Amino acid sequence: MLDYILVQALNGLVIGVIYAVIATGLTVIFSILKIVNFAHGEVYMMGGYFAYFVIALLGLPPLLAVLVAMLLSFALSVLFERTLLTPLYSPTTERKGDYGILVTFGISILLRNLAIIVFGPFPLRPPSFFEGSLVVGNFVMSWDRVFAAGAGVVLLVGLLAFLSRSAWGQALNAVSQSRESAAIVGINDRLVYTLAFGLGGGLAGGAGALVGPIYALSPSMGLVPDTQAFVIVVLGGMGSVGGSIIAGLLIGVSEGLFVALFPDPTRSLAYAQAFSLLVLMGVLLVRPTGFFGRVHVAME
Amino acid sequence: MRRLPIAAMAAFAVLAFAYPHLVDAYWRTVGTLAIFYAIVAASWALLVGYAGQFSFGQMGFVSLGAYGSALLVQWLAIPFPIGMVAAVLVCTVVGAGIGFVCLRMRGPYLAIFTMAFSEVLRIVILTENEVTGGAGGLEVAPLFHSRTVFPYYYLALALLAGSLGLMGMMVASRWGLFFRAIRENEQAAAAAGVKVVRFRILVFAIGSGVAGLAGTFYAPFIGILTPDIGSVDQMGEVVAMAVIGGAESLPAAVLGAFFVEALFEALRAYGEWRLVIFGGLLLLTMRFARNGLLALAWEQVLRLGPVLQRARSIGRPAES
Amino acid sequence: MTALIEAVDLTLRFGGIVAVRGLHFAVQERELVGLIGPNGSGKTTTINMLTGHLSPGSGHIMLRGARVEGMSADRFAARGVGRTFQITQLFSRMSVLENMLVPGLARPHSTHVAARRQARLHLEFLGLAALEDLPARSLSGGQQKLLELGRALMLEPSILFLDEPFAGVNPYLRDEIIRLVQALHAEGRTFVIVDHDLEAIQRLVQRLVVMSRGEKIADGTVEAVRGDAEVIRAYSGV
Numbered sequence: 001m002l003d004y005i006l007v008q009a010l011n012g013l014v015i016g017v018i019y020a021v022i023a024t025g026l027t028v029i030f031s032i033l034k035i036v037n038f039a040h041g042e043v044y045m046m047g048g049y050f051a052y053f054v055i056a057l058l059g060l061p062p063l064l065a066v067l068v069a070m071l072l073s074f075a076l077s078v079l080f081e082r083t084l085l086t087p088l089y090s091p092t093t094e095r096k097g098d099y100g101i102l103v104t105f106g107i108s109i110l111l112r113n114l115a116i117i118v119f120g121p122f123p124l125r126p127p128s129f130f131e132g133s134l135v136v137g138n139f140v141m142s143w144d145r146v147f148a149a150g151a152g153v154v155l156l157v158g159l160l161a162f163l164s165r166s167a168w169g170q171a172l173n174a175v176s177q178s179r180e181s182a183a184i185v186g187i188n189d190r191l192v193y194t195l196a197f198g199l200g201g202g203l204a205g206g207a208g209a210l211v212g213p214i215y216a217l218s219p220s221m222g223l224v225p226d227t228q229a230f231v232i233v234v235l236g237g238m239g240s241v242g243g244s245i246i247a248g249l250l251i252g253v254s255e256g257l258f259v260a261l262f263p264d265p266t267r268s269l270a271y272a273q274a275f276s277l278l279v280l281m282g283v284l285l286v287r288p289t290g291f292f293g294r295v296h297v298a299m300e
Numbered sequence: 301m302r303r304l305p306i307a308a309m310a311a312f313a314v315l316a317f318a319y320p321h322l323v324d325a326y327w328r329t330v331g332t333l334a335i336f337y338a339i340v341a342a343s344w345a346l347l348v349g350y351a352g353q354f355s356f357g358q359m360g361f362v363s364l365g366a367y368g369s370a371l372l373v374q375w376l377a378i379p380f381p382i383g384m385v386a387a388v389l390v391c392t393v394v395g396a397g398i399g400f401v402c403l404r405m406r407g408p409y410l411a412i413f414t415m416a417f418s419e420v421l422r423i424v425i426l427t428e429n430e431v432t433g434g435a436g437g438l439e440v441a442p443l444f445h446s447r448t449v450f451p452y453y454y455l456a457l458a459l460l461a462g463s464l465g466l467m468g469m470m471v472a473s474r475w476g477l478f479f480r481a482i483r484e485n486e487q488a489a490a491a492a493g494v495k496v497v498r499f500r501i502l503v504f505a506i507g508s509g510v511a512g513l514a515g516t517f518y519a520p521f522i523g524i525l526t527p528d529i530g531s532v533d534q535m536g537e538v539v540a541m542a543v544i545g546g547a548e549s550l551p552a553a554v555l556g557a558f559f560v561e562a563l564f565e566a567l568r569a570y571g572e573w574r575l576v577i578f579g580g581l582l583l584l585t586m587r588f589a590r591n592g593l594l595a596l597a598w599e600q601v602l603r604l605g606p607v608l609q610r611a612r613s614i615g616r617p618a619e620s
Numbered sequence: 621m622t623a624l625i626e627a628v629d630l631t632l633r634f635g636g637i638v639a640v641r642g643l644h645f646a647v648q649e650r651e652l653v654g655l656i657g658p659n660g661s662g663k664t665t666t667i668n669m670l671t672g673h674l675s676p677g678s679g680h681i682m683l684r685g686a687r688v689e690g691m692s693a694d695r696f697a698a699r700g701v702g703r704t705f706q707i708t709q710l711f712s713r714m715s716v717l718e719n720m721l722v723p724g725l726a727r728p729h730s731t732h733v734a735a736r737r738q739a740r741l742h743l744e745f746l747g748l749a750a751l752e753d754l755p756a757r758s759l760s761g762g763q764q765k766l767l768e769l770g771r772a773l774m775l776e777p778s779i780l781f782l783d784e785p786f787a788g789v790n791p792y793l794r795d796e797i798i799r800l801v802q803a804l805h806a807e808g809r810t811f812v813i814v815d816h817d818l819e820a821i822q823r824l825v826q827r828l829v830v831m832s833r834g835e836k837i838a839d840g841t842v843e844a845v846r847g848d849a850e851v852i853r854a855y856s857g858v
Contacts, residue, residue: 035408036408036411036412038411083587084583084586084587087587094712094713095352097354097406097407097408098348098352098354098407099586099590100408101354101407101408101411102539102543102582102586103583103586103587105356105536105539106536106540106579106582106583106586107579107583108536109533109536109540109575109578109579109582110576110579110580110583111579112533113572113575113576113579114576116572116575117572117573117576223532227415227416227419230412230415230416234409234412267427270423270426270427271423271427273419273423274419274420274423274424277416277419277420277423278416278420280412280413280416281413281416281417281420284405284409284412284413285401474721474725474726474732477714477718477721477722477725478722478725478726480711480713480714480718481711481714481722484710484711484712484713484714485709485710485711485712487673487693487705487709488705488709488710488711488771489694489711489722490672490673490692490693490694490697491671491673491693491694491697491702491703491705491709491772492694492697492722492723492726492771492774492775493694493697493698493723493726493727493775494694494722494723494726495694495726496692496694497692
């Protein structure tokens, strides 16, 4: 029994890394554009399909496929940002928060249904990136999961390094704190917004690409991580990258434990999702702005 | 909010009454469905457009009303109207509860919370399939002995008129002013003496109750109820309808629902592409005509007014 | 004599920062009090507490002898406490008249007819009558400030807190605001005015309260306060 719990917890940790990647993408978008991206799950979904087709059509190796999927997701996000989100930066637009919600919600409808048409409504199981499993004593984990967790960690570390060391990363930080001050210092805030939205999308797409062989692809696969990402971001605090990472891991592990410990196995998977949603609602009730985050600031 | 001219409303009412006699059975069903969506869209417009409370939970309340009334009637063998009233009451109370717990939440957090609420409800309904029929669906007894759509249509029309009347009265009264004040600036509204807490809870209660009412109608009308009615995609349809029509006006949201539903059926040949088109229309409307496409069209019509008047006065002798 | 409004030992912390500490401050009926102090001294926080927008961490607020701390802002408004904001907070997409009708109709037993009449009277007094159907956001900055004052007046307030009424205001409008406040004061209303414009404040008020770093450091007539060494120190940032 303990073994089973441990296995579930470790699986949960792997998923937690993926959640953390998705959630940090959402957090980056939130800190800089000050909107909640309701289309985040759909970009994640597109990333999964991008990777699949890149491998199927071009025969690229897995790591490269994931990178290409991330680039394509980045490009897709930039496209949406340039065409639909520019009113957020104009002083004449009213109720920017509502605009952000409705527009990203609209994008999610568009992408999801477009995916149904182009890819078909049925789940698609991409071939494994790496065959076989890692076996350590009693513990077995597919190499795909190990790869996903490892790549996820690399992405997170890379993001943190980017944000703290590179010039663009620091520009992102500056704009997230104060757009006007950043502009005074000479930072081109329009480019930063585009970069932020693209970066968030790239992270989501990367997560989708990594997860494809593990969980299969379907056009509605974005709906679940959508809400999961919200749970995590709210738990970890909108606007705090570190908080999102920690919360992502926590949610992943607790989900794994929930499935392991829930008395009724036929219902456990379905309710696992409801569980995180209830956690989300609970957190929002107690701390309407999340645990580690800064107070919700509207775009200046 | 512009008062609709009485003439237009009367014309609309006549058209609405005559409609089922003018079309075939297929379009009668479509019309009834459109009225159902119109009720939900109007309740969403009240909550979000008018009072500024961003809720994605409307379809959750629709499903709560639908399953609630259907199951109550089934288990307790009570007549449908009682089941309907009970379900609406439950939705109103739960809605008020949500309004209460969300008092400290703003904008996107409220949206996320209500979306989560809808999803949890949907998951529970889906999973507890012994009780609810789950994905296989719940059979709901028809309301009328007649096998046609006519009685359903007129019932829906009555419900629409009733709920629009109720919400319209609220909106036209000082309450409407308070809702808008809360939407514009909650802090200033409080400083002006508006009982913000009371009105936020109230608008949630009413919005949820009306959505639940639509749900109680939907159950016997559709015959087989599935948890999908509470899905995000359904919510998206309603949002698209209200936004395309004009989210800050109840009549505009209703017209938006008719327009989108009609378009949906007219584009039947395009199958899955329809939802893509609606997503696109929603985006276009938000981007270029934030007050709603129909509101934009209405403005253009109003602009024609003075032009028509000038055209009429040419050729008339000037008055001395 | 019971003060109209009184702060007793008010303290409020935000995270680790003490915004207001141990404040004792009483305003009598018909006074015209100025509340000044360098930036960050806690003036706006004090007003927020005295109008119900913030709850004090500890201490009481007495309104005509009754304890009111912790009540919501709308209940303060219902009890005749009006205020304006540092950054004008209007209902931007509603018309000027509607902005006035919101507080007018929020009062119990108010009728549309009476509220409308009252609103138009006030708008006339403020010189905004011609603008009544325009959306509030299309007004100039100065007109918006006046509208906000009008909105507060619709509450029939016995006390009015004005938060930086002279901020960014041209000299003509400043004189206009001073004239309006004096007229309203002559009618019997009590005022507490926060501002940095010391010249305007001194023309208006009888009594000056000075805050620095969350504490009250002076409270007296304009002359007495001007000579106060601690006040001078606070302002020169020592």
